[in-house]
Amino acid sequence: xxxxxxxxxxxxxxxxxxxxxxxxxxxxxxxxxxxxxxxxxxxxxxxxxxxxxxxxxxxxxxxxxxxxxxxxxxxxxxxxxxxxxxxxxxxxxxxxxxxxxxxxxxxxxxxxxxxxxxxxxxxxxxxxxxxxxxxxxxxxxxxxxxxxxxxxxxxxxxxxxxxxxxxxxxxxxxxxxxxxxxxxxxxxxxxxxxxxxxxxxxxxxxxxxxxxxxxxxxxxxxxxxxxxxxxxxxxxxxxxxxxxxxxxxxxxxxxxxxxxxxxxxxxxxxxxxxxxxxxxxxxxxxxxxxxxxxxxxxxxxxxxxxxxxxxxxxxxxxxxxxxxxxxxxxxxxxxxxxxxxxxxxxxxxxxxxxxxxxxxxxxxxxxxxxxxxxxxxxxxxxxxxxxxxxxxxxxxxxxxxxxxxxxxxxxxxxxxxxxxxxxxxxxxxxxxxxxxxxxx
Numbered sequence: 529x530x531x532x533x534x535x536x537x538x539x540x541x542x543x544x545x546x547x548x549x550x551x552x553x554x555x556x557x558x559x560x561x562x563x564x565x566x567x568x569x570x571x572x573x574x575x576x577x578x579x580x581x582x583x584x585x586x587x588x589x590x591x592x593x594x595x596x597x598x599x600x601x602x603x604x605x606x607x608x609x610x611x612x613x614x615x616x617x618x619x620x621x622x623x624x625x626x627x628x629x630x631x632x633x634x635x636x637x638x639x640x641x642x643x644x645x646x647x648x649x650x651x652x653x654x655x656x657x658x659x660x661x662x663x664x665x666x667x668x669x670x671x672x673x674x675x676x677x678x679x680x681x682x683x684x685x686x687x688x689x690x691x692x693x694x695x696x697x698x699x700x701x702x703x704x705x706x707x708x709x710x711x712x713x714x715x716x717x718x719x720x721x722x723x724x725x726x727x728x729x730x731x732x733x734x735x736x737x738x739x740x741x742x743x744x745x746x747x748x749x750x751x752x753x754x755x756x757x758x759x760x761x762x763x764x765x766x767x768x769x770x771x772x773x774x775x776x777x778x779x780x781x782x783x784x785x786x787x788x789x790x791x792x793x794x795x796x797x798x799x800x801x802x803x804x805x806x807x808x809x810x811x812x813x814x815x816x817x818x819x820x821x822x823x824x825x826x827x828x829x830x831x832x833x834x835x836x837x838x839x840x841x842x843x844x845x846x847x848x849x850x851x852x853x854x855x856x857x858x859x860x861x862x863x864x865x866x867x868x869x870x871x872x873x874x875x876x877x878x879x880x881x882x883x884x885x886x887x888x889x890x891x892x893x894x895x896x897x898x899x900x901x902x903x904x905x906x907x908x909x910x911x912x913x914x915x916x917x918x919x920x921x922x923x924x925x926x927x928x929x930x931x932x933x934x935x936x937x938x939x940x941x942x943x944x945x946x947x948x949x950x951x952x953x954x955x956x957x958x959x960x961x962x963x964x965x966x967x968x
Contacts, residue, residue: 543813544678549727550669556723557662558685560620563716564655565693566700567627568592570709571648573701574634578641590895591645595652596659597892600884603657605744607880612661613724620724623654624717631710659891660884667871667879668729675871676821680812680864687805687860748881758873758882760931761866764825765889766897767924768862771832773897774917775801775839775855781910787845800849804835804856812864822932825865826925832858833921840914862924863890869935 545551572585606615630647633639670678700709752758776798783793808828815824835854842848867886874882904913 544670544674544681547670547674549729550666550678550681552723552726553665553669554682554685556720557682558689559716559719561686561689562693562696563713563719565690566697566709566716567651567693567713569694569697570701570706570713571644573697574639574706575641575644578639578644584641588645588648591649592652593891593895595649595656596887597895599653599656600659600887600892601745601748601881602884603887604660604748604881604884606657607661607664607884608748608877609744612665612880613727613729615661616658616665617721617724619654619658620717620721623651624714624721626650626654627710627714627717631707631714634705634707634710656887659887660880663867663883663886664871664874664879665727665729669727672872676816676864676868677813679867679871680809680860683860683864683867684806684809687802687809691802745881748878748884751878752882752885755873756934757931758870758885760927760934761869761873762885762889764829764862764924764927764931765866765886766893767920767927768828768832768859768866769890769893770897770900771836771855771917771920772801772859773894774836774901774914775852777898777901778905778910778914781905782839782848782914783845786910787842787848789845793845797848797852800852801856801859804853805860806856807853808857808860809864812861815861821865821869822928825862825928828858828861828865829921829924829928830858831855831861832924833918836914836918836921840911840918869931873935 545554568589571588575584575588578584603615626647630639630644633643666678666682667675696712697709700712752762779794779797783789783797787793819827831854835851835858838851839848839855842851870882870886871879901913901917904916907913908916
């Protein structure tokens, strides 16, 4: 063994963090995401203190998530037209100014529910525009074969950031005022801005989209529609997120009306889901080395199905907590794989628009998923509503099979087309990008 072997082993154990740009990207995202959840929790508490209305808390959360559904496709167009780092820097700089204004208004006791909702909508809009660029940057920070692992590691920072940000909000609100929470969130925007200034992604300016506006948007959507694998993957993204949103939406009624617990038990149920999600992300690298990614994704849907059935039928609170864990496990096995597969299939000059559809499927559909879960529970009851979501696992397995069969990776005997998704899809009979342009 050479003298450098121990050093190489330590280097390899760092995983995707051994890539300087990814480590900076992850750290900046973690700090910024922690601030986002700090703002979300503090904002919800503050608007409730101003109005005493749970409905206004719902309106605030709707203002936070609805821009993703409305503006993420526009963000994808910008991502494919301009340098992605600059898009993130500009949007986050503007958002930092808006967050600073909210902090000053709150300090002066001038913040009203309307102002808080408007600021939350602006912050959500900025995130929706920046998200496709942030996501599309990932493949340019790590080697191609590490995209799935990098996506899993990056997903981990969202979950840890949620825990850290929510906990920090509770601490600040316990010893200080919402003004301090909003101020700390303002400072966290500097982390993602600094990260974008420090990294050097492998972007190809020559491949940037030349068309703009509606034409560019429709070109991206036409390409996604023409790729059977992409369409199936996006359906799978919606399905796994719907299962999770059903758990979150129905947790309060299960905790109080079915399991006879206090309202705080709903938070413990969601925390149990988060534990499962973190476990899956921590063992993701180990799991993907032992089985193909499509098989691991199928296990994800099976875990969600089992967890949903157990949760729906559980007669006791401890079993309900245990049932939430596999739902989180399945979600965090699926999300990095589906994200990575889309990244691999997307040509560079279309990646921003492709990943904007992922943002819509991943986050933009959450309000509709929550609404459907609540509506079913009001008609069928909590247990029957939750049990009905079991069918999503079966549909998910079917979509994974369709995605894997139509993916270029399944054509093992067709040369080295997997490095060129457009060429591979042309061989399989799918429309090449030139054809989609003519169809727009």
